[in-house]
Amino acid sequence: MDECNHCLKLWLKAADIKNISTSFLNEYSAIQQFAHLVESTMSPEVLWLCAANFTDLFSSLSNVLGFHSNSNPIYRTEKVIYTSLNLLAFFAIIFFAAEVCRKDQKLRETSKKAAFMLSLSNESREHGKLLYRFIESREEIILSAWGVFNFTRSFLLASTASLISFNLLLVQLDTYKANKV
Numbered sequence: 001m002d003e004c005n006h007c008l009k010l011w012l013k014a015a016d017i018k019n020i021s022t023s024f025l026n027e028y029s030a031i032q033q034f035a036h037l038v039e040s041t042m043s044p045e046v047l048w049l050c051a052a053n054f055t056d057l058f059s060s061l062s063n064v065l066g067f068h069s070n071s072n073p074i075y076r077t078e079k080v081i082y083t084s085l086n087l088l089a090f091f092a093i094i095f096f097a098a099e100v101c102r103k104d105q106k107l108r109e110t111s112k113k114a115a116f117m118l119s120l121s122n123e124s125r126e127h128g129k130l131l132y133r134f135i136e137s138r139e140e141i142i143l144s145a146w147g148v149f150n151f152t153r154s155f156l157l158a159s160t161a162s163l164i165s166f167n168l169l170l171v172q173l174d175t176y177k178a179n180k181v
Contacts (some may be wrong), residue, residue, distance in 0.1 A: 001031060001103040005110050012114050020144055021118075021127045027106070028135045035100065035141045046093060047145035053090035054159065056083060067174065092157065097143040097151030104141040111135045 004027050011024065060083040062068060070076065112135060118128030144150045 001100070001107050004028060004031060005103075005107045008107070008110055008114055012117055021131055024111075024131070028111075028134075028138070032138060035104075039143050043144065043146040046097075047148055050090060050093060050145055053086040053093075054163070056086045057090060057163055058085075061163060062170060065116060065167055065171055067170065090159075091156065094151050094156045095153075098130070098153045098156060100143045101140070101150075101152055108135055108140070151173065 004024070007027070008024055060066075060079060063070075063079065111131060115128045115132035115135065118124040118131060120128075142150045142152065150154055
């Protein structure tokens, strides 16, 4: 998408507007088709992978907070390594999928600016209108996990906040139970 965005900026400076708009429309359509193909084939797997990673992160944070103590050093070492990899995988999936959404928004913004610039000239006004209608007719590329949640940067923040909040809630409930006994 970065390359498409860069090419669009270069094309605006070129002289052959008709070929430029056709090339951009074809390229953006191919990007959208590829994104929808990836999402339709990988959504269930990504959902279960994220759920498994989140569950492991939750249980590991519970271990750190003292809910499950295990003195076996091999188990602790394995848990630290496995949790580190899960943490990296969980946040990498969310971050890179959110980047696709952000880059699409950036490309759409550049396209709208290009459409406006094209509409200023009488000879390229129709191409500007066509480009604007094309961008407006296409839905935004937002990758999701089987439609359960959309990968955006706000989801990254929300998942981190819920992970910490639920574990702190468990600490509170455990403290209440310990004081009661």
